[in-house]
Amino acid sequence: MTADDIAPRRTTRQREAVREALGASEEFVSAQSLHQSLRAGGSTVGLATVYRALAALAEDGEADALQSGGEVLYRACTPTHHHHLICRSCGRTVELEAAAVERWAGQVAAEHGFVELEHTVDIFGLCGECAAER
Amino acid sequence: MTADDIAPRRTTRQREAVREALGASEEFVSAQSLHQSLRAGGSTVGLATVYRALAALAEDGEADALQSGGEVLYRACTPTHHHHLICRSCGRTVELEAAAVERWAGQVAAEHGFVELEHTVDIFGLCGECAAER
DNA sequence: CCGAGATTGACAATCGTTCTCAACAAGCCG
């Protein structure tokens, strides 16, 4: 990979709309629902464009993506590396930093001779509120 | 959900074939490719059946499932809770136990009032051999 | 051995995502 030969990215009304809509949500959202929100809000972006915009944002590190139930969910995120604690009922999300886990991952991987690491660490559960509703 | 009212599971030729084929693979495989292997091996299982069998195995804790590139991959696994270190080139997989990570997860989740936890911790990378080929 | 009911398999249906392609617009240069 000759690395950073990032496709020249233009600023368009649609791209901004997606970025904004994504930032407005506290939770992880699917491309589909984001598209609906935008349409509901009067915007006329196409579904394909939303997919493309989200993929671009994720690629640029402006959004986190995670797979859940067969679909990909996105969420605006802080630029630093982190993981998530997600309520599987209401979707509330807490960003986690875990230097210890990073260290552990790097260590065990090294022990097995693995390089160029990448990892996913996501914790799902029920937040206090949702748990109380049971 | 009245919890553990596990659907009465019968032992059938197809189910056994799937279990066996899965156990024969060291790597994570998709339902589709497993189905092809079975057909290639002379078995006549239907694709839908392979999906159902794999879902059942995963539910019973006999197999691990992970999503990758839009499809779900399965792999026979040890019955104890563990995570994976996977070579993204050759698919080689190492099962990891990490009490420390479990503890960490439980702790941060508790700090935020989350309960009924579940988590995914997967490390992807290039194993020594594959890395050497570059 | 029998019968109830779980299981199967071929195929249709669904659902999220990507592709296609002509129309469009952002940034650039003169």
Next chain:
DNA sequence: CGGCTTGTTGAGAACGATTGTCAATCTCGG
């Protein structure tokens, strides 16, 4: 400013993985 080059858009078709349908079949308890 006006035109040009090229990335971008949108509608719909195409796609691939997965799930549903339903009659035929097979398991297993009795």
